[in-house]
Amino acid sequence: AIDISSLSRQTGLNTLDGGFVNTAATKSSITYIDGDAGILRYRGYAIEDIAANSTYLEVAWLLIYGELPSPSELAAFDEKVRRHTLLHEDMRHLFDALPHNAHPMSVLSSAVSALSTYYQDSLDVHDPEQVEISTIRLLAKLPVIAAYAHKKSLGQAFLYPDNSLSFVDNFLKLNFGTMAEPYQVNPVLSKALDRLLILHEDHEQNASTSTVRLVGSTEANIFASVSAGINALYGPLHGGANEAVLKMLGEIKASGEGVAKFVERVKNKEEGVRLMGFGHRVYKNFDPRARLVKESADEVLQSLGIQDDLLDIAKELEAVALADDYFISRKLYPNVDFYTGVIYKAMGFPSRMFTPLFAIGRLPGWIAQWREMNDDPATKIGRPQQVYTGPPLRAWPQR
Ligand code: ACO
Numbered sequence: 257a258i259d260i261s262s263l264s265r266q267t268g269l270n271t272l273d274g275g276f277v278n279t280a281a282t283k284s285s286i287t288y289i290d291g292d293a294g295i296l297r298y299r300g301y302a303i304e305d306i307a308a309n310s311t312y313l314e315v316a317w318l319l320i321y322g323e324l325p326s327p328s329e330l331a332a333f334d335e336k337v338r339r340h341t342l343l344h345e346d347m348r349h350l351f352d353a354l355p356h357n358a359h360p361m362s363v364l365s366s367a368v369s370a371l372s373t374y375y376q377d378s379l380d381v382h383d384p385e386q387v388e389i390s391t392i393r394l395l396a397k398l399p400v401i402a403a404y405a406h407k408k409s410l411g412q413a414f415l416y417p418d419n420s421l422s423f424v425d426n427f428l429k430l431n432f433g434t435m436a437e438p439y440q441v442n443p444v445l446s447k448a449l450d451r452l453l454i455l456h457e458d459h460e461q462n463a464s465t466s467t468v469r470l471v472g473s474t475e476a477n478i479f480a481s482v483s484a485g486i487n488a489l490y491g492p493l494h495g496g497a498n499e500a501v502l503k504m505l506g507e508i509k510a511s512g513e514g515v516a517k518f519v520e521r522v523k524n525k526e527e528g529v530r531l532m533g534f535g536h537r538v539y540k541n542f543d544p545r546a547r548l549v550k551e552s553a554d555e556v557l558q559s560l561g562i563q564d565d566l567l568d569i570a571k572e573l574e575a576v577a578l579a580d581d582y583f584i585s586r587k588l589y590p591n592v593d594f595y596t597g598v599i600y601k602a603m604g605f606p607s608r609m610f611t612p613l614f615a616i617g618r619l620p621g622w623i624a625q626w627r628e629m630n631d632d633p634a635t636k637i638g639r640p641q642q643v644y645t646g647p648p649l650r651a652w653p654q655r
Pocket of ligand 1: 592
C-alpha cells in the first residue's frame with residue numbers, strides 16, 4: 257500500500273475512489289483477509305480453527321485484547337459480562353414508546369444510542385476504565401436489547417436475563433422463553449448460534465465497521481459510534497442481506513417460476529432483482545464463512561428434523577449460479593449471509609431478527625476496531641475529500 261495521506265497537503269492533488277475500492281483508511285492488526293484465496297484470520301488465527309474450537313466471548317476477548325485469554329481471564333470476563341446484562345429499569349420502558357411493528361434494527365440503534373444517556377461516564381473516551389466498562393456493558397446488554405425488540409414485536413412480556421446461563425443460552429431463553437413455562441435450551445441450537453456469531457465477529461473495514469471508526473474519530477463515545485454502525489449494517493447490501501435472502505427464497509417459492517427463471521431475471525438485470533447473498537467486495541473466489549455456515553445449516557435442520565423447501569431452493573440456486581458464466585465471470589459466490597437466514601428461521605427467529613443477530617455477532621469487532629482507533633495517537637478525524645462538480649461562482653441575480 258502506498259501512503260498518500262499527506263499528498264493533498266503537499267501537492268494539492270487528491271484521489272477519487274468511490275466506494276473506497278482502492279483506498280485504505282487505516283492500518284489495523286485485528287483481522288486479515290485475502291479475498292482471492294478465501295482466507296479470513298482474526299489476530300492471526302484461521303477462521304476455521306476459531307469456529308471449531310472457540311466461543312463467542314473467547315473470540316471477543318481475542319479481538320479486543322489481541323491474544324487468546326487464559327482460562328482464568330476468560331472465566332472472569334464471562335462473569336463480568338453476566339453481571340452487566342440487566343438494563344436499567346427505566347430503559348425497559350423506552351421500548352414502550354416505540355411502535356410494536358418497528359423494525360428491530362431501528363429499535364437496536366435507538367436503544368444503543370440511549371445507553372450513553374444512562375452511562376454518561378462513557379463520554380470520556382480517554383479514560384481507559386470507562387472504555388473498559390462500556391465494552392462490558394455493550395457486550396452484555398446488546399443481546400438483551402435485541403431480545404426485547406423481538407419480544408415486543410410478539411406482544412410478549414420481557415424476561416429478565418438469567419445469569420446462571422451462558423451468553424448464548426441466556427440469549428435464546430430471552431427470545432424463546434415465556435413467563436408461563438420453564439425454558440429448556442437445545443444444545444444443538446446453542447452451539448450453532450455460537451458458531452454463527454463467531455463467524456460474524458469481525459471483517460476488517462466493512463461499511464458498518466468503517467462507520468464506527470468514522471464516528472469514533474470525532475471522539476464520540478462508543479455507544480454513539482456503535483449505534484451508527486448498527487444503522488450502517490441495517491441496509492440490504494450489508495447486514496440486511498440475510499433478511500433479503502430469505503425474502504428472495506420465499507418469493508421464488510411463491511411465484512412458482514423456478515430457480516432457472518429467477519436466475520435469468522437476475523442476469524437480465526431486471527430492476528431490483530439481484531441474487532441476494534451472492535457477491536462480496538473482497539471475496540472473489542469463495543467466502544470461507546459461507547462454507548462453515550452451509551455445514552451448520554445441514555446440521556441444524558437435520559437435528560431439528562426440519563425439511564425446509566427454502567433450503568432446497570437455496571441449494572439449487574447456488575448450484576445453478578455456480579455453473580453459470582454470468583456469475584463465474586463476475587466472481588460472484590455465496591457470501592456468509594446466503595445460508596444464515598435458513599438456519600435462523602429453523603431456530604425460530606422471525607426474518608426481521610436476522611440482522612440484529614448479525615449485529616450481536618459483529619459487536620466485538622466494532623468494539624475492537626473502535627478501541628484500536630481510539631488508542632492510536634495517529635488517529636485523525638475522518639474527513640474524506642470530494643471532487644466538486646457544481647457550477648463555478650455565479651453572480652447573485654438582481655431581483
Ligand atoms: N446478483 C447479481 N449480480 C451481481 C450481484 C448479485 N448479488 N453482485 C454483484 N453483481 C454484478 C453487478 O451487477 C456487476 O455486474 P456488471 O459488471 O455487469 O455491472 C458486477 O457483479 C460487480 O458488482 P458490483 O456491484 O460492482 O460489486 P460490489 O463489490 O460493489 O458489490 C455487493 C458487492 C454489494 C456485496 C454486491 O455483490 C451485492 O449487492 N450483493 C448482494 C447483497 C449481499 O449479499 N450483501 C451482503 C454482502 S456480505 C456482508 O455484508 C456480510
